[in-house]
Amino acid sequence: MIEIGEKLRTLRKAKNLTSKELAKKVNISQSYISRFENNKAVPDVDMLDRILNALDSDLPSFFAPDLSNIPPDLIQLINTVKTLSPEARVKLNEFLRLIIKDT
Template sequence: MLLKLIGERLRYLRKINNLTQEELAEKAGINASYIGSVERGDRNISIETLEKIINGLNVTPTEMFQFHEIDSKYSSFENAQLLETINSLLYHRSLEEKKLIYRIIKDILETMDSKID
């Protein structure tokens, strides 16, 4: 699941930087076919290689893991991927904001559950 999220985020960052897989591979000093396999989530990427790709994209490690910015159809996300994306949205929020969001979500779920009964 994490490999797919990293791959989708990598593809998103590469595209918004107007880079082809070949151009990013050259900047990162790795093989272009490797970039494609990472973007598809087919390849288990090492931290060292991920660092090269982050440097090639000229982004920070924090930016690399902002999964909520992935330009993807949420319907294609698996349950765990969607939860990771939601977590990414909340990560930089204050504790008070998180508590407010929790109360709102709880109220929404209670309302949904009461309509089922």
């Protein structure tokens, strides 16, 4: 079972943020972020929600059972795809099918 801190670190790295940058976004100290990521402290729900919002995520996604097995680059891709319009997602799927077909 993956710890909350590991999941937070994975999300942060997927966003290409340092712990200092994340701390600044959430308006807490870098050491506080470090304590969470190293499982030395557990954020309360409000703090976790603030951190996840800064990472363009949310509580339901964070606690989804599959998230623990997703590598950071795939999380980054998923977050990018979430910002696309439905039409753009259709075009992206068509493009990906072409890439897979050619390999």
